Amino acid sequence: MAQLAGLTMDAAAGGLFGLIGTALGRVTGIFERRQAFAQEQARWQHELKLHELTMQARGQETEAELALIAQSGSWSGLEASIMADAAIGEASRWVINTLRLVRPTLTMLLWLITGWIFARTQDGSIVEAAVFAATAATLWWFGDRAPRGRSAAQRLA
Structure with a gap:
């Protein structure tokens, strides 16, 4: 009977340690998911900042192109005016x-x-x-x- 009691205690202790191990695994998993989520949020913030910087750079690029086009149009108008003046002919x-x-x-x-x-x-x-x-x-x-x-x-x- 003492052996049966020892076996029962061993089974109960093994089950208890198994439950504790499972609980610790779950708790650790919760912390890992929180850390992974925080890391993912940091990555999203970084990507958002990169998108904003890219949009800002494209906006400045577009403004520079528009300024160049406006300047080019101004010179084209002056050239056309001079050519019209020169085209009077005979x-x-x-x-x-x-x-x-x-x-x-x-x-x-x-x-x-x-x-x-x-x-x-x-x-x-x-x-x-x-x-x-x-x-x-x-x-x-x-x-x-x-x-x-x-x-x-x-x-x-």
Whole structure:
């Protein structure tokens, strides 16, 4: 009978240790899952930050491309204006002279109108807008129209 009691105690102790081992395994698993979840959250935060930085870089890249396109369009417009001026071709002298007086006449009128606005209005923003428009038009019309120097080949000829 003592042997039967020893066997029963051994079985109960083995079962108890088995249950304790299972419980410890489960508790350890809970901590492992918490740690894995925290690690996963940190990875998600890192990926989110990378996406935000990528979007910011793409936004800056797009702004730079738009600025380049706008600048290119501005130069293309100036080039087209100069080409149109050069494409007058053969015409009578008085027509060419009249066409050559259009820009200076318009510029003078624009500055006279700007002076009149300056004298008549008390609103500073209107005056600033008129001066800006007159300055932009003047520089657009006459900015790149200076006579060009002769090239080395022309000087040698």
